[in-house]
Amino acid sequence: MIELKNITKVYKTGEVETTALKNINLKIERSEFVAIMGPSGSGKSTLMHIIGLLDRPTSGEYFLEGINVNRLSDNELANLRNKKIGFVFQAFYLLPRKNVLENVILPTIYSGLDQELREKKAKKALKDSAFPENFIYHYPNQLSGGMMQRVAIARALVNDPEIILADEPTGNLDTKTGEVIMHTLQKLNLEKGITIVLITHEEYIAQHAEKIIKIRDGEIIAEEKVKNRKILYYNNEI
Numbered sequence: 001m002i003e004l005k006n007i008t009k010v011y012k013t014g015e016v017e018t019t020a021l022k023n024i025n026l027k028i029e030r031s032e033f034v035a036i037m038g039p040s041g042s043g044k045s046t047l048m049h050i051i052g053l054l055d056r057p058t059s060g061e062y063f064l065e066g067i068n069v070n071r072l073s074d075n076e077l078a079n080l081r082n083k084k085i086g087f088v089f090q091a092f093y094l095l096p097r098k099n100v101l102e103n104v105i106l107p108t109i110y111s112g113l114d115q116e117l118r119e120k121k122a123k124k125a126l127k128d129s130a131f132p133e134n135f136i137y138h139y140p141n142q143l144s145g146g147m148m149q150r151v152a153i154a155r156a157l158v159n160d161p162e163i164i165l166a167d168e169p170t171g172n173l174d175t176k177t178g179e180v181i182m183h184t185l186q187k188l189n190l191e192k193g194i195t196i197v198l199i200t201h202e203e204y205i206a207q208h209a210e211k212i213i214k215i216r217d218g219e220i221i222a223e224e225k226v227k228n229r230k231i232l233y234y235n236n237e238i
């Protein structure tokens with residue numbers, strides 16, 4: 001579903017050039033749950049931005065479901081992104097003056113659906129993210145970090161994406177809350193078959209994925225299946 005061929009990304013700031021990615025070759029199958037690990041500055045977020053169609057590579061080819069996305073216009077990229085990809089970030093990025101439900105409805109604005117249906121979809125997405133129903137009219141500053149991240153997951157889900165890209169989604173959360181978020185991501189992966197690409201610094205969090213891709217100085221240095229994967233989804237305690 002995702003195939004990168006010889007992807008290189010060079011950032012130019014004035015005279016300074018930074019090679020963030022070097023000849024990345026990577027395949028991610030539909031419904032896979034992959035973790036990307038690497039030290040700070042190794043190119044993880046750059047890679048996620050390219051996979052998520054937020055940025056273009058300097059060279060190389062990217063095929064998303066067989067479509068060579070290099071050839072698409074900015075508008076076509078944006079449409080494809082809205083249709084197929086949901087994003088979750090460490091910092092949540094919720095709008096403070098909108099309540100939970102409004103935050104989740106927002107990305108459906110271009111869906112062409114009427115308000116009632118958009119609201120219904122948002123409520124379903126919140127439910128699928130295990131967000132407590134009695135908090136949906138609360139504002140972000142009235143929520144815990146774990147709850148805010150559930151809202152962000154619901155917002156990523158609301159347009160029925162095929163892929164969720166999560167950049168350090170547990171980075172601002174304590175271990176227990178981080179686990180609850182991993183539980184939700186595993187559930188979405190196993191129940192809905194959503195492909196998940198998770199960036200993390202934490203080995204413990206990465207163990208929840210099927211496969212770990214290690215990146216260093218912009219290059220993939222290892223790709224390994226997780227032995228004794230942590231499966232939380234069928235664990236009733238969580």
Ligand SMILES: Nc1ncnc2c1ncn2[C@@H]1O[C@H](COP(=O)(O)OP(=O)(O)OP(=O)(O)O)[C@@H](O)[C@H]1O
Nearest residue numbers: 011012013018020039040041042043044045046047
């Ligand atoms: N917009 C940009 N302009 C210039 N250089 C950039 C830009 N974004 C990233 N870089 C550089 O590219 C390299 C890779 O950055 P990237 O953000 O992808 O790393 P990362 O692995 O996500 O790091 P972290 O774990 O700290 O989030 C770094 O050297 C960084 O300074």
Ligand SMILES: [Mg+2]
Nearest residue numbers: 044045046167
């Ligand atoms: Mg990063």
